[in-house]
Amino acid sequence: MGVIEFKNVGKIFGSRASGFVALEDINLEIRDKEFVAIVGPSGCGKTTCLRMVAGFEPATDGVVSVDGNPIKRPGPDRAVVFQQFALFPWKTVYENIDLGLRNLNVSRPERRERIDAILTLMNLTAYAKHFPHQLSGGMQQRVAIARAYVLDPDVLLMDEPFGALDAQTRVVMQEELVRLARKNPRSVLFITHAVEEAVYLADRVAIMTRAPGRIKEVLDVASIRNAENWDSHEKIEDVMDLESFVHLRTHIWRSLREEKAAQHA
Amino acid sequence: MQKSISLTESIILGCIGLIGFIGLWHGLSVSGLFPSVFLPSPIEVYDRFMVLLDRRFAGATLPAHMLASFERFAYGFILAAVIGIPLGLLMGWYQLLDEIVSPLFDALRFVAPIAWVPFAALWFGTGIGGPIMIIFAGAFPPCVINAYRGAKFVDPRLIEAANMLGTPSHRVIREVLLPSSVPSIISGLRVSAGLGWQSLVGAELIVASAGVGYMMVQGQANIQTHTVMAGMVAIGLVGLALDSALRLVERIIQRRRGLDQ
Numbered sequence: 001m002g003v004i005e006f007k008n009v010g011k012i013f014g015s016r017a018s019g020f021v022a023l024e025d026i027n028l029e030i031r032d033k034e035f036v037a038i039v040g041p042s043g044c045g046k047t048t049c050l051r052m053v054a055g056f057e058p059a060t061d062g063v064v065s066v067d068g069n070p071i072k073r074p075g076p077d078r079a080v081v082f083q084q085f086a087l088f089p090w091k092t093v094y095e096n097i098d099l100g101l102r103n104l105n106v107s108r109p110e111r112r113e114r115i116d117a118i119l120t121l122m123n124l125t126a127y128a129k130h131f132p133h134q135l136s137g138g139m140q141q142r143v144a145i146a147r148a149y150v151l152d153p154d155v156l157l158m159d160e161p162f163g164a165l166d167a168q169t170r171v172v173m174q175e176e177l178v179r180l181a182r183k184n185p186r187s188v189l190f191i192t193h194a195v196e197e198a199v200y201l202a203d204r205v206a207i208m209t210r211a212p213g214r215i216k217e218v219l220d221v222a223s224i225r226n227a228e229n230w231d232s233h234e235k236i237e238d239v240m241d242l243e244s245f246v247h248l249r250t251h252i253w254r255s256l257r258e259e260k261a262a263q264h265a
Numbered sequence: 266m267q268k269s270i271s272l273t274e275s276i277i278l279g280c281i282g283l284i285g286f287i288g289l290w291h292g293l294s295v296s297g298l299f300p301s302v303f304l305p306s307p308i309e310v311y312d313r314f315m316v317l318l319d320r321r322f323a324g325a326t327l328p329a330h331m332l333a334s335f336e337r338f339a340y341g342f343i344l345a346a347v348i349g350i351p352l353g354l355l356m357g358w359y360q361l362l363d364e365i366v367s368p369l370f371d372a373l374r375f376v377a378p379i380a381w382v383p384f385a386a387l388w389f390g391t392g393i394g395g396p397i398m399i400i401f402a403g404a405f406p407p408c409v410i411n412a413y414r415g416a417k418f419v420d421p422r423l424i425e426a427a428n429m430l431g432t433p434s435h436r437v438i439r440e441v442l443l444p445s446s447v448p449s450i451i452s453g454l455r456v457s458a459g460l461g462w463q464s465l466v467g468a469e470l471i472v473a474s475a476g477v478g479y480m481m482v483q484g485q486a487n488i489q490t491h492t493v494m495a496g497m498v499a500i501g502l503v504g505l506a507l508d509s510a511l512r513l514v515e516r517i518i519q520r521r522r523g524l525d526q
Binding site: 054055056073074075076078079080082084086087088090091099100102103104147151 | 420422423425426427428429430431432433436440441444445
């Protein structure tokens with residue numbers, strides 16, 4: 001199972017009296033094996049939402065829980081893919097992926113088997129003995145995704161994972177993630193400011209307001225995706241040309257633009 | 266912008282400095298301004314150095330004295346590294362330990378190693394134990410401080426990554442803090458080797474019955490200033506060799522991680 005729940009969650013950085021109110025009254029449930037993307041203007045606190053699920057930040061108000069258990073600390077049941085990859089530079093690709101499994105006390109033969117499988121799935125087999133600095137940004141992020149997926153976590157947390165990649169690599173990675181997520185579904189919380197990315201990847205898209213961040217609306221993409229059969233198109237640009245896709249994207253854009261306008265008013 | 270200096274240029278400039286210094290020294294010593302016992306000429310010192318290489322003075326030849334000194338140094342330095350580096354890393358990871366140890370450590374590290382001489386002699390004797398303690402006193406603080414700084418300045422994202430992978434503390438220390446702190450630790454070891462080597466000679470001036478420092482004290486007692494200076498040259502050369510060796514280690518490690526340039 002992997003049900004993530006935000007219940008009346010608020011986050012204040014600094015003191016309650018004079019601190020910065022980052023999040024206010026967040027209510028959101030991510031169902032088991034559902035892919036939810038949060039989009040919002042920069043500084044709206046979307047990354048903070050993810051960091052609370054990861055156990056890196058405590059909530060000031062309310063409760064963040066997974067399967068009903070309030071989150072107290074980070075753990076391998078909630079694997080994180082970071083924007084800046086955060087691979088260990090002194091460990092090889094293989095060793096980076098291995099660390100989490102060693103921490104779970106998985107036996108050596110089973111570790112080898114699982115790592116080999118994920119390396120194959122992510123097209124990384126030839127690079128097992130390479131160090132991160134010998135790989136391109138896209139490859140490094142693939143390793144980071146492999147490091148998270150190999151743990152077979154209930155919950156996968158992705159914090160703008162493609163934000164540091166160039167446009168072409170980004171598209172390839174998005175297509176691969178869709179392939180991976182459909183084949184091997186997990187409960188995913190995906191943070192991004194790229195609207196197309198959110199619509200392409202997610203089952204539901206939550207739109208946040210500018211700070212203090214609140215959830216403004218949640219759009220159901222999955223029902224439209226299934227009705228219009230988006231997954232029959234292999235390439236991202238074909239999906240992006242579909243009228244139903246354009247319609248959703250424009251809706252989200254308008255919603256975000258209102259936030260921008262409000263900020264400048 | 267400053268023009269960058271090539272390797273050959275830097276070697277030539279280094280030689281110019283050295284030759285200039287020796288020339289000035291020689292000029293002063295032959296000028297007749299001072300008696301030669303005040304300032305032996307470079308040639309006298311060189312001759313004495315060569316003589317001491319195979320003639321016993323104060324019970325041993327110069328290489329034997331150097332070996333005795335180096336052995337003490339090695340024990341004290343290794344002891345300082347073996348205790349200091351883990352302590353520094355632990356202080357960087359466990360805030361409680363940091364709070365308990367830091368004030369004490371910060372006060373103690375300002376006590377010059379030489380000040381420990383009476384206690385080193387009392388507690389560990391004047392054979393090998395006493396000098397080792399004094400070298401340890403000199404070499405220990407940079408080991409602790411640099412390991413601590415290394416551990417404190419680890420990229421916080423790597424700590425978060427380790428935590429989300431469920432990494433237990435002992436493994437975070439060994440596999441994240443330690444490797445990440447290697448550059449800082451190595452530069453700490455360089456400072457530590459320098460201070461340790463300096464304290465050693467100070468220690469030998471007082472305790473010990475062999476070693477370069479001891480030889481120099483005996484030279485002083487016999488009004489052989491050229492022996493004292495030959496000892497200084499030997500100390501300088503060993504110090505330079507130590508530092509070059511550690512710098513080489515530093516470069517090899519950086520290169521292996523692809524962090525050079």
